[in-house]
Amino acid sequence: xxxxxxxxxxxxxxxxxxxxxxxxxxxxxxxxxxxxxxxxxxxxxxxxxxxxxxxxxxxxxxxxxxxxxxxxxxxxxxxxxxxxxxxxxxxxxxxxxxxxxxxxxxxxxxxxxxxxxxxxxxxxxxxxxxxxxxxxxxxxxxxxxxxxxxxxxxxxxxxxxxxxxxxxxxxxxxxxxxxxxxxxxxxxxxxxxxxxxxxxxxxxxxxxxxxxxxxxxxxxxxxxxxxxxxxxxxxxxxxxxxxxxxxxxxxxxxxxxxxxxxxxx
Amino acid sequence: xxxxxxxxxxxxxxxxxxxxxxxxxxxxxxxxxxxxxxxxxxxxxxxxxxxxxxxxxxxxxxxxxxxxxxxxxxxxxxxxxxxxxxxxxxxxxxxxxxxxxxxxxxxxxxxxxxxxxxxxxxxxxxxxxxxxxxxxxxxxxxxxxxxxxxxxxxxxxxxxxxxxxxxxxxxxxxxxxxxxxxxxxxxxxxxxxxxxxxxxxxxxxxxxxxxxxxxxxxxxxxxxxxxxxxxxxxxxxxxxxxxxxxxxxxxxxxxxx
Numbered sequence: 001x002x003x004x005x006x007x008x009x010x011x012x013x014x015x016x017x018x019x020x021x022x023x024x025x026x027x028x029x030x031x032x033x034x035x036x037x038x039x040x041x042x043x044x045x046x047x048x049x050x051x052x053x054x055x056x057x058x059x060x061x062x063x064x065x066x067x068x069x070x071x072x073x074x075x076x077x078x079x080x081x082x083x084x085x086x087x088x089x090x091x092x093x094x095x096x097x098x099x100x101x102x103x104x105x106x107x108x109x110x111x112x113x114x115x116x117x118x119x120x121x122x123x124x125x126x127x128x129x130x131x132x133x134x135x136x137x138x139x140x141x142x143x144x145x146x147x148x149x150x151x152x153x154x155x156x157x158x159x160x161x162x163x164x165x166x167x168x169x170x171x172x173x174x175x176x177x178x179x180x181x182x183x184x185x186x187x188x189x190x191x192x193x194x195x196x197x198x199x200x201x202x203x204x205x206x207x208x209x210x211x212x213x214x215x216x217x218x219x220x221x222x223x224x225x226x227x228x229x230x231x232x233x234x235x236x237x238x239x240x241x242x243x244x245x246x247x248x249x250x251x252x253x254x255x256x257x258x259x260x261x262x263x264x265x
Numbered sequence: 266x267x268x269x270x271x272x273x274x275x276x277x278x279x280x281x282x283x284x285x286x287x288x289x290x291x292x293x294x295x296x297x298x299x300x301x302x303x304x305x306x307x308x309x310x311x312x313x314x315x316x317x318x319x320x321x322x323x324x325x326x327x328x329x330x331x332x333x334x335x336x337x338x339x340x341x342x343x344x345x346x347x348x349x350x351x352x353x354x355x356x357x358x359x360x361x362x363x364x365x366x367x368x369x370x371x372x373x374x375x376x377x378x379x380x381x382x383x384x385x386x387x388x389x390x391x392x393x394x395x396x397x398x399x400x401x402x403x404x405x406x407x408x409x410x411x412x413x414x415x416x417x418x419x420x421x422x423x424x425x426x427x428x429x430x431x432x433x434x435x436x437x438x439x440x441x442x443x444x445x446x447x448x449x450x451x452x453x454x455x456x457x458x459x460x461x462x463x464x465x466x467x468x469x470x471x472x473x474x475x476x477x478x479x480x481x482x483x484x485x486x487x488x489x490x491x492x493x494x495x496x497x498x499x500x501x502x503x504x505x506x507x508x509x510x511x512x513x514x515x516x517x518x519x520x521x522x
Contacts, residue, residue: 055423075425087416091438091516104424134516
C-alpha cells in the first residue's frame with residue numbers, strides 16, 4: 001500500500017554565522033493512510049524542522065518528502081497544523097477562529113454547512129456552548145481544543161501536531177489524549193505528532209519514531225499494536241511498561257548517555 | 266449597576282477638573298497674583314466672551330490642520346512601519362535616520378519650513394503637525410509586525426495563503442492595539458506641531474496666533490483661555506481615538522482583575 005507521507009533520506013542544515021548547522025541527516029519516516037506516527041527525540045534534534053518540511057514551509061537540502069504520491073514543493077492546503085502555542089486570533093470568536101482555514105482554502109461547503117461543521121467539531125472536543133466566546137475567555141486546554149478543530153475543519157490529508165499538549169498540566173493533557181481518540185473515531189485523520197512525552201506517544205500513536213541527537217536521523221521505530229481507541233488504563237499494563245522502557249532506553253542512546261553498543265540484554 | 270458605572274465614568278473626571286480649577290483659583294487668590302502675572306479661572310469666561318468669534322474660527326483652523334496632519338501621519342507612519350516591520354534590511358537602514366529625525370527639536374524646524382514655503386501657512390502648519398506625530402506610529406506598527414509570532418504566519422502559510430492575506434487576516438488586526446496606543450501619543454504631539462507653527466510664524470492663524478496676540482497685548486486671561494481651549498480640543502480628539510480603539514481593538518481590552 002502506498003504511504004500517505006513518505007520522507008526519504010532527508011538532510012537539512014541551517015545556515016548560521018558559524019557555518020552550516022546540520023539538523024537532519026538521513027531521516028526516513030513513512031506514515032500510512034489513517035496512521036498516527038509520533039516522533040520523539042532529544043530537545044533540539046530537529047523535530048520541528050520535520051513538521052515544517054511536511055507542511056511544505058521549508059525545502060530540505062537533500063532527500064524527498066512525498067505526500068499522497070506527490071512531491072512536496074511548497075505549502076499546500078491539505079495539511080492542518082496545531083502548535084504548542086494555540087495561536088488563536090484574539091479578535092475573533094472561537095467559531096470564527098475554527099472557520100479561518102476555510103477562508104483560505106477553496107471549499108465546497110456553503111457558509112451554513114461550514115458553520116455546522118465547525119459546531120460539530122467543537123462539540124466533538126467538548127466546546128459546545130463556547131462558540132461565541134473570545135479566546136481570552138477560555139482556559140489553555142480549551143484553547144488547544146479549539147486549535148485542534150481549526151486544524152481539522154478543512155478535512156486535511158495530514159494533521160501535523162507540534163507538541164500541542166506540551167504546555168498543559170498533566171490532567172488536562174490526559175483529557176486531551178482521550179479527546180484525540182474520540183475525534184479520530186468520528187473524523188479519521190492521518191497524523192504526525194511531535195512530542196517529548198513518551199506516555200503520550202504510546203497512548204496516541206500506532207508507530208513511534210525515535211530520532212537521534214542532532215543531526216537527527218531515524219534511530220528506532222517502535223510499532224504499537226493497537227485495537228481501536230485506548231483508555232488511560234492501557235498505560236498501566238505490562239506491555240505499556242515494556243514499550244516505555246524501550247523508548248526511554250532509545251532516548252538515552254540518542255542523548256549519548258547510553259552507548260549504543262551496550263545493548264539491552 | 267451600569268447606570269452607576271456611567272455616572273461614575275463621567276462624574277469622577279469631571280470632579281477632578283473642578284477640583285483642579287478650584288485649586289488654581291485658590292493659588293492665585295492666596296498669593297495675590299495680579300492679572301498680568303497669572304490669570305485665575307474666574308478671569309477666563311470674560312476672555313472667552315470678548316473673543317468668542319475669534320475662538321471659534323481660530324479653534325477650527327487649529328483643529329482641521331491638526332487632524333489633517335495627524336491623518337497624513339497615520340498614512341505615512343503605517344506605510345513606513347509596514348516597510349520596516351516586514352523587511353529586516355529596511356529596518357536596519359531606516360531606524361537611525363528616523364531616530365535622528367525625531368531627535369531634532371521641531372522648534373528649530375519651524376523657521377526652516379517657514380522659509381522653504383514662504384506664505385504657505387496652512388501647508389506649513391499641517392506639515393509640522395505631520396512631522397512631529399508620524400514617528401510613534403511608524404515605530405509601533407513596525408514593532409507590532411516584526412514581533413508577530415512565526416506560528417501565526419505558519420498557520421496561514423501552510424494553507425497556501427499569500428503574504429497579502431496574512432497581512433489582512435492576521436498582521437494588521439494584531440497590530441491594532443499597539444497602533445492605537447501610538448495614536449493616542451500622536452494626537453497630543455500633532456497639537457504641539459500645529460501650535461509651534463502658529464505661534465512662531467508671523468501673521469499666523471489658529472489658536473497659536475491668538476495666543477501670540479494675547480502675549481503682545483499682555484492679555485494674560487486671553488493667553489490662558491487659549492491654553493484651556495487647546496487642552497479642550499486635545500481631550501476631545503483623544504477621546505475620539507479612544508472610541509475608535511474600542512470599536513476596532515476592543516478585543517484587546519481585558520476585564521481588570
